Amino acid sequence: MEERIYTVTEFNRMVKGYIDENPSFQEFFLKGELSGVTYYKSGHLYFTLKDKQSQIKCAAFNYKFKRIAEDLKEGDSVKIFGDVGFYEVRGDFQILVRHVQKEDKLGEMFAKLEQLKKALGQEGLFSPLFKKELPKYPKAIGVVTAYTGAAFHDIVNTTRKRFENIDIYIFSAKVQGVGAKEEIVRGIEILNKIPEIDIIIAGRGGGSVEDLWAFNEEEVVRAFFQSKKPIISAVGHEIDNLLSDLAADVRAATPTQAIEISIPVKKEIEKQLLEKEKRLKESINRLIRKKKDEVIQLQNNYILKNFFKTIEEKNQILILKEEKLEKCIQKIHKNKSHVLEVCTEKIIALNPLNILKRGYSITKVGNTVIKESSQLKIGDSIETIVKNGKIISKVEEII
Numbered sequence: 421m422e423e424r425i426y427t428v429t430e431f432n433r434m435v436k437g438y439i440d441e442n443p444s445f446q447e448f449f450l451k452g453e454l455s456g457v458t459y460y461k462s463g464h465l466y467f468t469l470k471d472k473q474s475q476i477k478c479a480a481f482n483y484k485f486k487r488i489a490e491d492l493k494e495g496d497s498v499k500i501f502g503d504v505g506f507y508e509v510r511g512d513f514q515i516l517v518r519h520v521q522k523e524d525k526l527g528e529m530f531a532k533l534e535q536l537k538k539a540l541g542q543e544g545l546f547s548p549l550f551k552k553e554l555p556k557y558p559k560a561i562g563v564v565t566a567y568t569g570a571a572f573h574d575i576v577n578t579t580r581k582r583f584e585n586i587d588i589y590i591f592s593a594k595v596q597g598v599g600a601k602e603e604i605v606r607g608i609e610i611l612n613k614i615p616e617i618d619i620i621i622a623g624r625g626g627g628s629v630e631d632l633w634a635f636n637e638e639e640v641v642r643a644f645f646q647s648k649k650p651i652i653s654a655v656g657h658e659i660d661n662l663l664s665d666l667a668a669d670v671r672a673a674t675p676t677q678a679i680e681i682s683i684p685v686k687k688e689i690e691k692q693l694l695e696k697e698k699r700l701k702e703s704i705n706r707l708i709r710k711k712k713d714e715v716i717q718l719q720n721n722y723i724l725k726n727f728f729k730t731i732e733e734k735n736q737i738l739i740l741k742e743e744k745l746e747k748c749i750q751k752i753h754k755n756k757s758h759v760l761e762v763c764t765e766k767i768i769a770l771n772p773l774n775i776l777k778r779g780y781s782i783t784k785v786g787n788t789v790i791k792e793s794s795q796l797k798i799g800d801s802i803e804t805i806v807k808n809g810k811i812i813s814k815v816e817e818i819i
Contacts, residue, residue, distance in 0.1 A: 432508035445504035450476075450515060451523065454496045459483075467492065469500065469515070479505070480517035488520045495630075497523035529629075530661075533636055537663055540638070545645045546666040552650040554670060554682050557689075558618035560587035561682070562611030562649075564604055567592035571625040571656070571675040578679040583686040589617055595624035600634035605643040612648050620647060621678045622664070623654030632657055635664040644668045654678035781806045793818050 426434070439445050452469040459465055465483040468475050478500065480488050492498070498520050505516035540546065561579070565571045567590060579586055591607035594600040604622060611620050622644070624632070634640060635655050644651055644667040653668035654675040665671040672678035782805040783790040790796060796815050804811040 428511075429508070432506070432511050436506045436508045439504050439506050447501070447503060449499055449501050451497070451499040454492055454498055455494060457492050457494060457496075459490065465492075465517075469498070477512075477514040478502070478517050479514050480520065483517075486518060488517070489522070492520065492522075499523055529633070533661065533663070536636075536638055536641075537661075537666070540641060540663065540667070545641065550645070552669045554650050554652075555618045557684065558586065558682065560589065560616045560618055562589040562591065562614065562617040562620045564591045564593050564607035564611065564620065564622035565624055565675065566595050569595070569625060571595075571623060571654070574625075574674075574676045575621065575679055578676050579683055582679065582683045585686070586683060587616065589614060594634075596627065596631045596634055601637040601640050604634060604640050608643040608647055608651070617649060619682050620649050620651040621654050621672075621675065621682070622651060622668075623672070623675050623678065624656065625675065626656035632662060635662045640664055641667045652678045652682060 450469060452471045452475075455468040455470055455475070457465075457467040463482050463484060465480040465488060467478050469478050470476075480486060484490075500515065500517050500521070501519040502515050502517040505514050506512070507514075544550065563572060563575055565575070572590060572592075576588060579588060589611060591611055593603035593607045595604065608620060608622055611617055623635075626632075632655055635653070641663040644653060644664050647669075650669045652670045652672050653662065653664040654672040654677070655662055655664065656674040670678075670681065672681060784803045784805070785796065785800055788795070790802070796802070796818055798815055798818065800815045802813055802815060804813065
């Protein structure tokens with residue numbers, strides 16, 4: 421085999437010629453994720469396009485004239501159109517970008533979000549039936565957010581302005597990026613185990629849709645729903661489709677608003693108490709005055725002023741009624757006694773024994789009193805009752 425030796429210049433020129441003459445390296449699309457995006461004042465744009473395994477350098481010269489967006493950033497999914505460029509002086513290989521089109525990554529994310537929203541909704545995670553009321557006067561609140569973020573400082577400052585006595589428990593958590601959903605869930609779980617906490621606030625300040633996406637993750641949404649303590653979703657955003665807002669007991673537009681709807685203003689409470697105390701004193705004083713007037717009226721009342729005289733008069737009336745009643749009773753007794761005597765005399769007159777005393781007798785056969793001779797027959801044994809005894813005889817003849 422013939423030995424081929426090239427100079428670097430010759431080799432690079434050969435490579436460039438091969439690339440320039442090969443249509444496969446011209447006018448093609450390439451998609452991937454942006455990294456190292458740098459805009460230069462010179463009007464050029466440089467970035468690296470990568471996927472999970474490889475990467476390639478890209479350059480967009482005079483990008484403004486090519487109407488390339490000026491808000492490309494790390495992590496954006498894009499589709500670029502361009503050619504392979506080879507700078508033979510340095511041996512650099514890169515893509516010469518003619519156009520950059522952002523991939524509809526958000527559209528795909530929102531489609532999945534709608535599916536998750538529908539599934540969780542069917543489970544009842546967003547039902548108002550499970551919403552817990554916020555306590556009227558909380559003594560301590562728990563906060564899940566980044567300790568170094570503005571949201572936490574807004575929460576602390578607003579709380580101290582409204583009610584400085586309230587305790588604040590903070591669980592510092594990542595609120596965006598890798599690991600955010602796990603830390604948010606962990607924070608909610610831990611704060612639920614602290615008995616002193618009355619309310620939990622979980623959230624962050626504003627940001628892009630991607631920045632806020634941790635609060636759309638299923639694990640986070642379930643943690644909001646399963647919280648035993650009342651929980652507020654406090655994510656600063658304009659869109660209204662964060663699932664944590666739907667699963668929480670209360671949704672706040674910002675962390676500051678979360679404090680405003682959950683923590684009363686101490687001075688207003690003190691003012692209300694003073695007003696209630698004033699109204700209560702006024703009511704008591706009115707009641708006292710009313711009772712005093714009633715006492716005075718009672719003191720001037722004729723019946724009370726003449727109480728003993730009235731009692732004496734009533735007593736005399738009672739005595740008269742008693743005397744009258746006694747006479748009525750005696751009269752009734754006398755009448756009843758007379759009636760009794762008459763009845764007694766009748767009973768005595770009708771007493772069979774008295775008849776016997778006058779010489780009469782009573783004849784019986786067994787238990788039957790004989791009133792006619794036809795009741796007897798020859799041979800009957802009869803019993804004759806007289807005044808002082810009985811006579812037993814036998815019927816021998818009936819006339």
